[in-house]
Amino acid sequence: MNKSIKTILSVLTISELILAGGYVSKPIETFKIIEKVEKTLAHKKLKHFHEPFCVCNKSPLFSKHKYDGKIHGYLRVHHIFDGKDNGFDKNTGSTFGFGLKYNRHLLGGLSGGVEYYGVTNTGLTDDDDNIGVAYGQFMNEKKDTSLEYGDSWGAHLSYKADNFRAILARSQFDSPLTKMQITHVPNLFEYARVDTKLMNTDLTLAYMTRISYGSRSAADFGIIGEFTGTGGMVLNPFKDIERGKYYKISDVVDNNSTNGVFIFGMKKTFENFRIEAWDFYIKDILNNVYIEAEYPFYNAKGYAAGLHFQYLNQNVDEKYDATYGGSFYGIKLSTKIKKLKLNFAYNKKDDKGGFLNPSGANPGYTSSIFSRNEYRSDVSAYKISALYPIMKNLKVIASYANYGQSDMTLKRKGKLALTSQTDAKETNIVLVYKPIKNLTFKLFNAQRTSEFSSNKKERKQNHTRLIVNYKF
Numbered sequence: 001m002n003k004s005i006k007t008i009l010s011v012l013t014i015s016e017l018i019l020a021g022g023y024v025s026k027p028i029e030t031f032k033i034i035e036k037v038e039k040t041l042a043h044k045k046l047k048h049f050h051e052p053f054c055v056c057n058k059s060p061l062f063s064k065h066k067y068d069g070k071i072h073g074y075l076r077v078h079h080i081f082d083g084k085d086n087g088f089d090k091n092t093g094s095t096f097g098f099g100l101k102y103n104r105h106l107l108g109g110l111s112g113g114v115e116y117y118g119v120t121n122t123g124l125t126d127d128d129d130n131i132g133v134a135y136g137q138f139m140n141e142k143k144d145t146s147l148e149y150g151d152s153w154g155a156h157l158s159y160k161a162d163n164f165r166a167i168l169a170r171s172q173f174d175s176p177l178t179k180m181q182i183t184h185v186p187n188l189f190e191y192a193r194v195d196t197k198l199m200n201t202d203l204t205l206a207y208m209t210r211i212s213y214g215s216r217s218a219a220d221f222g223i224i225g226e227f228t229g230t231g232g233m234v235l236n237p238f239k240d241i242e243r244g245k246y247y248k249i250s251d252v253v254d255n256n257s258t259n260g261v262f263i264f265g266m267k268k269t270f271e272n273f274r275i276e277a278w279d280f281y282i283k284d285i286l287n288n289v290y291i292e293a294e295y296p297f298y299n300a301k302g303y304a305a306g307l308h309f310q311y312l313n314q315n316v317d318e319k320y321d322a323t324y325g326g327s328f329y330g331i332k333l334s335t336k337i338k339k340l341k342l343n344f345a346y347n348k349k350d351d352k353g354g355f356l357n358p359s360g361a362n363p364g365y366t367s368s369i370f371s372r373n374e375y376r377s378d379v380s381a382y383k384i385s386a387l388y389p390i391m392k393n394l395k396v397i398a399s400y401a402n403y404g405q406s407d408m409t410l411k412r413k414g415k416l417a418l419t420s421q422t423d424a425k426e427t428n429i430v431l432v433y434k435p436i437k438n439l440t441f442k443l444f445n446a447q448r449t450s451e452f453s454s455n456k457k458e459r460k461q462n463h464t465r466l467i468v469n470y471k472f
Contacts, residue, residue: 068111073099074471077122078137078183081464093147094124095137097184097215109160115171118151119184119215137183139215139243152212152244154188163197170246173208175265176290177280180232180360185214187360190246193263204265210246211359217243220360223370226452228408229324230375232360249282257284272297286316286325286356290363304336310363314355323408326352328375330365341387347374348381354408366401368426370448370461373403380404397430403451410452424451442467 079094096119103113119139125147139150156169172178173189180187190210196203218237225231235241235252250258260282267276273295280288289312296306312328330347345365349355355375364374366383374381383401390396403424410418430444443466450459 067101067103068105069103071100071102072472073101073115074469076184076470077466077468079122079124079466080137081466092125093137094122095119095184095215096122097137099184099186110157111160112157113155115154116151117153117185117214118149120149121147137215138218139185140218140238141242150185150215150244152185152188152214165195167191167193167195169193170210170212173206175204175263175278176276176292176361176363177263177278177288178359178361180362181216182360183215183219185216185244187214187217188212188246191263200268202265202267204263206263206265208249208261208263209259210248211252212246213237213241213243214360215243216360224372225357226450227410228354228376229356230354230408231372232357232362234356253282253285255284258282284317286314286320289313292363302336302338306334308332308334308365310365312355312363316353316356320356321353324353324356326350326355326377328355328364330374332365339389343383343385345383345385346381347379349374349377349379349406351378351407353377354406366403368399368401368448369428369444369446371401371403371424371426373406373424373451376403376406376408378404378407393434395432397428397432399426399428401426405451418452418454420451421454422449422451425449438471440467440469442469 076097077094078097080092097117098119099115099117101113101115103111105111119137121138138147140148154170154172156167156171158165158167158169168191170188170190172186173191173193178189188211189208191206191208193204193206213233213235217233220231220233221227221235221237223231225233237243241247241252249260250256262281262283263279265276265278268274273293275291275293278288278290280290290310291312292308292310294306294308296304298305308331310330314325314327316325326349328347328349330345332343332345335342335344347364347366354377357375362372364372364381366374366381368383373379381401381403383399385397385399387395387397405420405423408420426446426448428444428446430442433441433443435441443464445464446461448461453459
């Protein structure tokens with residue numbers, strides 16, 4: 001068995017802000033079916049497969065040289081077929097989104113670029129007042145049927161030399177604590193960053209000052225996080241912020257003594273082992289420490305297996321420690337059996353509170369399309385996922401996740417607070433078809449039960465979505 005390994009790196013989420021309004025917390029969704037087992041043993045790669053609903057776009061900062069001096073990006077249509085039939089989220093809608101990026105070498109190791117993202121109505125959305133609208137895809141400032149055009153922008157200036165890179169940017173931030181999935185417009189960050197290599201170890205130092213929330217932040221706020229602050233958004237996108245606009249970290253956190261986020265990261269690859277560690281620190285607010293390791297331990301003809309481990313610790317200011325903080329860990333087994341890929345994952349959150357996570361990033365191994373309950377207080381979660389290629393360019397992905405009942409409370413302004421009533425769960429079936437290079441169709445059905453479901457109100461989802469994506 002050949003044990004030389006290539007690198008893989010998983011991703012996760014920045015957590016810096018706090019609650020607003022009268023809610024205990026507020027975020028929601030992310031799209032992952034399975035974290036990465038990515039690059040593996042020498043002569044063969046064991047690739048992990050992503051959640052079908054995941055639409056991840058790399059920043060121009062990390063684009064390859066083939067895009068130098070060229071416009072590139074993506075065009076995307078996202079349609080919800082039967083959202084109005086849901087007992088939990090009566091939303092339907094159809095959107096067209098795009099991302100345009102331009103990068104240019106300037107002089108020596110100096111380069112720069114710009115990026116622009118937008119989303120609008122396809123004309124197929126039924127905006128009747130009696131039917132909900134897919135607010136999580138649009139960028140509306142308020143919750144109505146106006147379906148306004150929304151956009152966001154970024155720019156960067158970078159310098160690269162041997163084993164060194166310095167960046168000043170408004171863009172996506174490449175790290176486990178900021179990587180996220182999007183519908184159309186991503187969350188963007190304003191930051192200064194330096195990357196270097198020392199004794200075969202990759203090191204990162206950065207300082208982040210602003211954040212711009214994208215189209216998925218409404219879903220992060222209301223559906224996935226269910227106002228618990230654990231889904232990737234803690235501010236009400238229809239009340240507290242304007243999506244697409246850059247906000248100071250101090251404004252988002254409601255603490256004038258905080259100017260930004262201090263970031264430190266390291267990655268190290270040994271002969272048969274890969275590890276990385278990140279620290280995101282906000283003065284007087286919180287400190288997040290994340291560690292992830294990977295060990296691909298088996299590779300034979302047609303068969304492979306890898307073991308993954310993650311750990312997240314969050315310390316928060318005392319005025320938040322009754323609701324947030326504590327530790328979170330996960331373990332995942334990734335396997336390949338001929339054409340079939342199977343993943344088995346487990347996450348455990350202690351009872352010290354939920355994980356305060358406002359930016360939409362999502363490292364948890366057991367996350368599903370509409371569920372991230374593994375970040376909630378006192379939850380044990382497990383997930384089984386499978387991928388199988390039916391024929392050339394067509395594959396099916398299926399997953400089942402079960403989340404133990406948390407001890408968190410859903411506080412609602414002007415209404416009685418809700419307590420968890422049952423275990424949350426989610427089942428997803430996805431067809432992914434790629435007829436030509438750069439064009440992908442993803443058709444999926446998601447069935448989800450909220451932990452806040454009760455005999456009086458069934459908080460369930462069962463609907464079908466189609467995503468058509470073309471990148472260039």
